[in-house]
Amino acid sequence: MKKHSIARMWAALLVAGSASTLTGCAHNLTVIHYSQPDNAFLFDSDPTGSPHDTSSADNGIFAFYCITGIENTDTNATQFNFQLSKLYVSGDAGNIPGNVSFSNLVQTAPSTKTVAPHSSTAKLGRFVIYVQGNGGPTDLKNAMLNLNYNSTGSESVVVVRDGGSNPPAVKFLDPASPVHPNNLPSCE
Secondary structure, eight states, rough: OHHHHHHHHHHHHHHOOOOOOHTTOOOOOOEEEEEEEESSSEEEEETSSSSSOOEOOTTTTTEEEEEEEEEOOTTTTTOEEGGGGGETTTTTTTOOOSSSTHHHOOOOSEEEEOOOEEEEEEOEEEEEEOOOOOOOOHHHHHHHOOOEEEEOOOOOOEEETTTTTTTOOEEESSSSSSSOOOOOOOOO
8 A cells, every 4th residue: 555545544534533423422512692792991880979980991891791591402411500600701711700890780690500401591691701902992892702611520511602603793882881871781
């Protein structure tokens, strides 16, 4: 046999082995759906309040997300114990929900949620993540920042942005505020 024939044979065996491994999966994939309706550079807890207290994103941005549902419907689904703290912005596992001082004023998503096998949830709510920027907040003003989930143990999770290949544009709030007026995404 010539060298290139042997290489082709090994390549074919490798592809066949990979395909059989993939088809032998446990089929227990959980899908978390989300949207990112808004970003903000400034958070103002009460624009008419006194004293006036604001939070700035410095060179970054406050990214507001909504969990629009969790599907735990795969063939061999097992109980899924969702933890909000396992979500993070792609590229930096330190960009997690609750990394801003005003999270308690805006978060409506639960910190944990149990999803039974072969079931789905309705919308869970809103949360915010501070994302550090490199070039300043204008670079991130309308940036779509993808989420990942830090799966552990036997979890098999994929995080999917609503809208497929054409998601709704991210709006810029200036400032973001829960009152006077409340311009935070409702996620309802």
